[in-house]
Amino acid sequence: MTKKLKIKKGDTVKVIAGKDKGAEGKVISVLREQDRVIVEGVNRIKKHTKVVNAGGRAGTTGGIITAEAPIHVSNVMLVEGDGVTRVGYRRDEVTKRRPDGSTYTGHRSVRISRKTGEEI
Known part of the structure; x- marks a missing residue:
């Protein structure tokens, strides 16, 4: 059984530890199984993708995509007013x-x- 996290999708959180410490953002998604959250504009990584020609016109173009990586839920705190709680x-x-x-x-x-x- 996965435990309940106190952070939900749509919450505004502040990063309290790690390379993006001090950054604020909105929670895009919650990964309960891994105890992680994806925060908008935080923990951005570059992902290299291949060109996929499967499916004719529905193929994806290759290149370098910048996306948000999951961050552990213990490294974020909920923003309330002008501080965190x-x-x-x-x-x-x-x-x-x-x-x-x-x-x-x-x-x-x-x-x-x-x-x-x-x-x-």
């Missing part, structure tokens, strides 16, 4: 509605900022 969770009580119209109280897990305690 750790992420916590809080269980809120909510009223839910059944298909027949009756209501009941349930719980909803929300991400919160450890610095301010506000919902993210």
